[in-house]
Amino acid sequence: AQSVAQPEDQVNVAEGNPLTVKCTYSVSGNPYLFWYVQYPNRGLQFLLKYITGDNLVKGSYGFEAEFNKSQTSFHLKKPSALVSDSALYFCAVRVSGTYKYIFGTGTRLKVLA
Amino acid sequence: NAGVTQTPKFRVLKTGQSMTLLCAQDMNHEYMYWYRQDPGMGLRLIHYSVGEGTTAKGEVPDGYNVSRLKKQNFLLGLESAAPSQTSVYFCASSYSPVGAAALGTGELFFGEGSRLTVL
Numbered sequence: 438a439q440s441v442a443q444p445e446d447q448v449n450v451a452e453g454n455p456l457t458v459k460c461t462y463s464v465s466g467n468p469y470l471f472w473y474v475q476y477p478n479r480g481l482q483f484l485l486k487y488i489t490g491d492n493l494v495k496g497s498y499g500f501e502a503e504f505n506k507s508q509t510s511f512h513l514k515k516p517s518a519l520v521s522d523s524a525l526y527f528c529a530v531r532v533s534g535t536y537k538y539i540f541g542t543g544t545r546l547k548v549l550a
Numbered sequence: 551n552a553g554v555t556q557t558p559k560f561r562v563l564k565t566g567q568s569m570t571l572l573c574a575q576d577m578n579h580e581y582m583y584w585y586r587q588d589p590g591m592g593l594r595l596i597h598y599s600v601g602e603g604t605t606a607k608g609e610v611p612d613g614y615n616v617s618r619l620k621k622q623n624f625l626l627g628l629e630s631a632a633p634s635q636t637s638v639y640f641c642a643s644s645y646s647p648v649g650a651a652a653l654g655t656g657e658l659f660f661g662e663g664s665r666l667t668v669l
């Protein structure tokens with residue numbers, strides 16, 4: 438079965454420090470991977486995606502993600518965290534051969550001032 | 551630009567009642583989705599549609615029905631609500647970027663959510 442795992446329920450980081458939110462996947466065929474962010478009482482917003490090409494993908498708000506095929510990972514990163522980055526982050530994968538997207542369980546990011 | 555609009559935003563039902571959630575998008579997207587979000591479980595796909603007049607089951611379709619009579623609208627129905635359907639429901643839409651190699655690789659655009667409580 439195709440799936441996405443986010444192994445950390447919560448990540449705490451100090452403002453100004455680099456942050457990483459982890460995601461691993463299991464898919465057949467080419468993986469199409471996505472990151473979304475959710476602020477309290479809001480819908481999800483798209484951050485970035487990997488479809489093909491360069492393994493380092495840059496997205497909105499200074500976020501980037503590194504696709505690693507051998508480790509089946511797609512970790513979200515940012516060089517310098519802001520308090521305003523505190524939110525719930527979801528990794529998602531498009532199921533091969535379909536138009537369905539499967540989401541991880543989410544990681545809550547807390548950036549401490 | 552409204553994007554994806556969900557109505558209603560909040561609803562309280564009694565067990566056994568029925569209701570319909572409406573999703574409307576103004577981006578001319580082909581694909582539309584209904585997800586439910588529950589604590590610790592992320593988002594789970596209920597039903598989706600790849601075009602007007604078509605629907606398909608997702609991961610957790612039981613107890614729900616959907617219809618896509620118009621391209622811009624995707625309705626989610628609960629015929630006989632149960633407490634287990636208490637959740638936050640999100641509608642999303644998507645597109646296929648130009649080019650055969652990129653079919654189905656557009657990102658999802660989400661509505662603001664509909665919070666449903668079943669007593």
